[in-house]
Amino acid sequence: MIDLAGPVVVAAGCGGTGRELAALAALDGVGAFTTRSLTLNARTGGPAPRIAETPAGLVHSTGLPGPGLEIFLATELPWLVQQQPRVVVSVTGASVAEHAEVARRLAQAPGVRGIEVNLAVPDARAHGLLDVREPFHAANVVAAVVREAQDLPVLAKVRADVLRVAESARVVTDAGAAAVVVGGPQAAALPDGRPAGLSGPAVLPLALRCVTEVRAALPGVPVVGGGGVTTPDDARAFLAAGAVAVQVGTALLHDPTTAARIAAALA
Amino acid sequence: MAATGRGGGLPGVKAPLHTTGEVLASKRVGAYQHLTVVAPGVAERFRPGTFVAVSVDGTRLARRALWVHGVKPVGGYGPALQLVVEPVGPGTRWLAERPVGARLEVTGPLGRAFALPKEPVATLLVGEGYAAAPLFPLAERLRERGCPVSLLVAAPDERRLLSALEARRVARAVTVVTADGSVGRRGSVADVVAGVLAQSSAEVVYAAGPVPTLHAVASAAEQAGAWSQTAVEQPLTCGTGLCHGCPLPVVGEDGVARVVRACTEGPVVRGDRVRWAELEPVAAVGARETP
Helix, strand or coil: CCCCCCCEEECCCCCCCCHHHHCCCCCCCCCEEECCCECCCCECCCCCCCEEEECCEEEECCCCCECCHHHHHHHHHHHHHHCCCCEEEEECCCCHHHHHHHHHHHCCCCCEEEEEEECCCCCCHHHCCCCCCCHHHHHHHHHHHHHHHCCCCEEEEECCCCCCHHHHHHHHHHCCCCEEEECCCEEEECCCCCEEEEECHHHHHHHHHHHHHHHHHCCCCCEEEECCCCCHHHHHHHHHCCCCEEEECCHHHHCCCHHHHHHHHHC | CCCECCCCCCCCCCCCEEEEEEEEEEEEECCEEEEEEECCCHHHHCCECEEEEECCCCCCCCCEEEEEEEEEEECCCEEEEEEEECCCCHHHHHHHCCCCCCEEEEEEEECECCCCCCCCCCEEEEEEHHHHCCHHHHHHHHHHCCCCEEEEEEECCHHHCCCHHHHHHHCCEEEEEECCCCCCEECCHHHHHHHHHHHHCCCEEEEEECHHHHHHHHHHHHHHCCEEEEEECCCCCCCCCCCCCCEEEEECCCCCEEEEECCCCCEEEEHHHECHHHHHHHHHHCCCCCC
16 A cells, blocks of 8 residues: 555546646645546547536546646656655556556656556546446456556555445455545536536545445455545545545535645644 | 645746635626625736636535636725626626625636737727626736727627726727627627727737637737737636636647647637637537526
8 A cells, every 4th residue: 555644635637737736735735646547648638518517516527638648757747746745646548458558657657656547437438448347347457557567556446336346346456456446426427418427525425335335345455535525524534434545636626725724634 | 824825837927826805895787796805815916817716605616717807905905806797607696696795715816817018019909798807907007018908898788898988998999889789889899800900900909708709809810910819718617727627729839739728728818829610619508607
């Protein structure tokens, strides 16, 4: 398991490159900063509208725009590492081979503390990414990443599907994941019907249940929880359920200081 | 420290702040609510074309982006932001109903400002609806630099014509068009912009308004050999560059088509760099706030 500086972690895709967040709130109090999910090649993202507001949540389908690994390693990672948060790089891709290639390169990149494999992209197929529907798909990806990651710990972010999350957690840890990340978006649809994810306080009770399911089934596996965390009490609920750390994501889009504030409250 | 904001970004450009502001005044003028908000440090950093993101209604996650109409000192508080709200959806209605003394979570100023000419060249400012707001402080900055300012303000009707009286104070020539002809000439920006541009002899055109208006201005400027700077308003979620919810299709300096964030690489972009045709179908779907 990755050595965290504290229990509050910036979730993938909600902290930008780090610069946007760092301009408004210090990153040094957070336990780790998770990058947006990176792919081997640059992605422009999907069509607009990409995000819709819903009571207590956001429905989103951005298509994971990003610079691709090369530019990330050359421009974004060095800056982020200088700011001194523990950097966890989130990874996704169109194939198992792409995941493995990205992991291989990250294993040689200075400053990376861990790899989070994003197996929970709720609109993967719509955006040409590997659609991880079955736990054994997840296990295949994790095994390939672990093989290339060398000494880097690999965190597996699995789908927050209450009925199957324990099974997913079991197979990805069997495949070599050092920890399981539970939470993130629920599969949903934008108002026009396009596949999307639902994030924000609406998903918190589901994510919390997922954490308790995994803890009950696999007491020895470190679980990072998250999903709709907005307040210090939300974070405490995940920790009380047995999570070793809590991710803060969507709340940062509403208040970019949320992660720093919760970290300070829990310190 | 109530406000948070740290260095970084471009040299000489102050980072935005996230802070708690307070409504000092709220006044209805026509269809718009004019809010005066003190948010320590934000007004001091404002440059015309930048905007603020505010939280609404406690439970809503997406923020509302508001143009800054001006900065004016309020006794005992220092410089305060003047914001323009068109109450059309749940968030903007909530904002319009905030009483004096209400707290408001404010992040800003955000985005890139209008670039000012180095030489005292003639300028034309084109604004439509509430989005004309940033052109008023811009006009003041341009006048300070000795740039002659002509102004073309447009609106669907008189109630949504922003600050027509103030326009006469900041510009030496003012043209008003409304879709229903209730004030000024009947018509749209697209109908008159080429003529107004020729009359003004402007070398730089600044525009703020709906996408079709900006497109018309950018095209007219290009034909007249003038530079154009357009403040592109896209529906956005965070305003801080995190969410990737406001994609803006552009052509980069290198001629390569790419998609940038309207909130961060914009809202002000060169009119000849925007791929307008790809933007218009989207703009037809999403207004700033869905009613």
